[in-house]
Amino acid sequence: MDTLLLGLLALLAILLVGVVILLVVQLRSTGVSHEQQTAALESRLTQLVPVDQAVQEIRLRLAELQAQARARQELERRTSDSIRRLEAVIAGTQTKGAAGENILELVFAQLPPEWQVRDFRVGNKTVEFGLLLPDGLVLPIDSKWAATPLLEQFAVSEDSTEQQRLKNQLEAAVLSRAREVRKYLDPNWTVNFGVAVVPDAAYDLCAGIQAKLFQTNVVLISYSLFVPYLLLVFQTMLKASRGPDTEKLVVAVQAAQASIQGLQTELEGRFARALTMLTNARTDMSMQLSKAASSLTSLQVSATPPTPAPALEEARQALSEEGPQTRRATESVADSSQL
16 A cells, blocks of 8 residues: 555656646747746646645655554564464473463363362372262373474465375374373273363364274363363263162152152142042031931920829829729720820
């Protein structure tokens, strides 16, 4: 853009000079006096003042653009220096391991705290990270930041043959570094395999060594797949740690809980309603029985004969002493009196 503005400015200057020359030639060809030519030239130059102002404005804009370009170049230089320093930290032979562990720390911290194990000692070796499994064993985890120069060369290479050669070298380097995880395996404290975590770019190019690493009890995982893989391992180990008896016990307990819930529903539902109906029926039946008993009592009282008078009893005794005939006559009279 700076070159374009400079060319435009030069073009305007040439155009301005050409206009002045053209005016001078035109004035000379008309045959007027020198004073008239000067006056006409001044008049024409006055008309060119806006062009001069435009040129001045272009110069100012050009100066501003140059200042912005210098500022941008300075920013790009600082950014480039920062990137080089970051590359030195990440890709340097002394610090790339620490950088990889820092990245892994950020990912590992997403897991529950009770699963996390740090600086776990296995014999005389110390592994920075470990996953505490349900059976009490630890899954050793190590970060391997390997073959960074090979990754950079592979990224800029456009030759397929060269890319294949770099890929083979990268696989060999990652395979060698990942096998180092085997030194953290101990059947008394760890499971029978370990995890090597590498950058995603290296993982994408190392699919061919997965089977070889698996044969050596090492699993290769990228940073993006790290947490999902650990969750899968934990869930698998949790199911494996449950024996058949435990599984049956869990099923039996679940069935018992379902039965208890069903009984409670019945007690609070249909049984409670039936019990209420039985209570109401008992009350109604008691009332009906009471009414029936009262009716029978009233009927019994009304059917009982009245008690004889004292005079009638004395006459009956006297007749019993006089004889049978007199007794019959007296009883007939008594019966007639009762009627």
